[in-house]
Amino acid sequence: MNKRQAESFYALTRVVRRLFHKLGHGIGALHAGSEVSPGMRAVLESVIDGGPQTVPQMARVRPVTRQHIQGLVNALIEGGHAQYVDNPAHKRSRLVAATERGRAVFREMRRVEDAAFDRLKLAVAADELEAATRVLKTLIDTVDGPARRAIVAKPTSNQKE
16 A cells, blocks of 8 residues: 555545444434334344344454454344344354344334435435445455454564554
8 A cells, every 4th residue: 555545545534433422423413212222123124134143253354352243143132123034054063144123123213214304405326326335345354354363463573563
């Protein structure tokens, strides 16, 4: 990565973090009093959009512990929003799947969110949003792939910091 790319990448990461926190706060406020917390909503979204998954699979996608995801899954199961299903690939590591109740609650949350998004006066065209999505997905794939070791590794004394 050259110096300009590094500076631009850093600026982008700052903006993405800020957007993530603003959206998280907004979505949390939008669903205040809901039977599903924002974290539980994220788990439901994962298993609805991506199909049944193990707790470790969900934790690997996020920078959180398996125990954190397990707590969210436990709350979803207690509320009747999720259930365990058999995992054909592993006898002891069950898959988490949404129940019909969980799907219904998630659909309603998305309906409320879509209505809120419709009220936004967004000065960005759909093709620009789609291009931004492609760029962000590429960056996620890059930092989540083999390059991840380079990011998290501490430089040795003979490497530049």
